[in-house]
Amino acid sequence: MAQTPLVQMTGITKRFGGVTALQNVDLTAYAGEVLAIVGDNGAGKSTLIKVLTGVYQPTEGRMFLDGQEIAFASHAEAIEAGIDAVYQTLALADHLDPPANMFLGNELTKSVLGIPMLDNKRMRSETERVLMERLGVKLKSLDAPTESLSGGQRQAVAIARAVYSEGLRVLVMDEPTAALGPQETARTLKLIQTVKAQGLAVILISHSLDDVFEVSDRVHVQRRGQCVGVVKTAHSSTQEVLGMIVGAEEAA
Ligand SMILES: Nc1ncnc2c1ncn2[C@@H]1O[C@H](COP(=O)(O)OP(=O)(O)O)[C@@H](O)[C@H]1O
Numbered sequence: 359m360a361q362t363p364l365v366q367m368t369g370i371t372k373r374f375g376g377v378t379a380l381q382n383v384d385l386t387a388y389a390g391e392v393l394a395i396v397g398d399n400g401a402g403k404s405t406l407i408k409v410l411t412g413v414y415q416p417t418e419g420r421m422f423l424d425g426q427e428i429a430f431a432s433h434a435e436a437i438e439a440g441i442d443a444v445y446q447t448l449a450l451a452d453h454l455d456p457p458a459n460m461f462l463g464n465e466l467t468k469s470v471l472g473i474p475m476l477d478n479k480r481m482r483s484e485t486e487r488v489l490m491e492r493l494g495v496k497l498k499s500l501d502a503p504t505e506s507l508s509g510g511q512r513q514a515v516a517i518a519r520a521v522y523s524e525g526l527r528v529l530v531m532d533e534p535t536a537a538l539g540p541q542e543t544a545r546t547l548k549l550i551q552t553v554k555a556q557g558l559a560v561i562l563i564s565h566s567l568d569d570v571f572e573v574s575d576r577v578h579v580q581r582r583g584q585c586v587g588v589v590k591t592a593h594s595s596t597q598e599v600l601g602m603i604v605g606a607e608e609a610a
């Protein structure tokens with residue numbers, strides 16, 4: 359992959375008071391790849407992607423998107439730049455139907471006799487279109503509350519919401535399969551492949567090395583706030599990555 363990295367984070371340090379959550383971390387992600395981030399609890403995975411997605415500001419370090427330096431004061435600024443995230447605790451309103459969730463806070467309107475009204479019909483058709491065109495997913499009903507959907511379908515709605523933004527270039531997923539059964543996990547991994555094939559960079563945080571080895575191109579290993587290595591998935595093994603996660607001295 360001799361191309362410019364889509365995402366480059368260099369020398370990222372993040373301190374919370376006396377706690378150093380990240381210490382001089384570099385991260386690189388390319389368009390059209392799945393980069394997995396793995397590491398034990400507290401290794402700094404979530405903090406790292408929260409820095410990338412503008413939720414936190416780094417104490418030190420620089421970030422680049424397609425070679426241009428970026429710095430975000432808020433998550434909204436990261437979305438504006440083309441970086442969005444789908445979290446394990448999906449930010450879906452359970453009692454609302456999928457179209458309402460797709461456009462939550464971003465509702466489509468039409469003007470009726472000069473008065474702005476919700477354009478429910480277009481939100482419905484757009485939801486149907488994005489789910490099908492971008493993710494190959496067709497829901498049985500768009501009218502049921504989102505809580506009645508399966509875990510995999512809920513993931514699809516959350517991903518559809520992120521990719522609806524035409525400018526989306528980087529999709530971050532923090533433990534997307536943690537609460538899912540095997541079948542729903544397989545479906546979610548397929549969605550990740552679909553999004554990757556559209557040229558996005560997908561950054562996947564996962565505890566499941568099975569998922570990581572099935573779906574990722576490279577693995578970035580965090581340990582105690584530092585990156586302890588990056589491997590090509592096809593040239594590595596769960597044993598090697600596990601050894602890096604726990605630290606060679608403990609593993610020996
Ligand atoms: N908002 C915060 N305030 C203080 N400490 C935090 C905060 N967020 C994370 N940390 C600390 O930073 C370290 C890394 O946490 P985190 O990024 O959540 O790890 P991971 O996602 O790999 O489990 C942990 O020691 C955690 O306690």
Ligand SMILES: [Mg+2]
Pocket residue numbers: 403404405
């Ligand atoms: Mg975490």
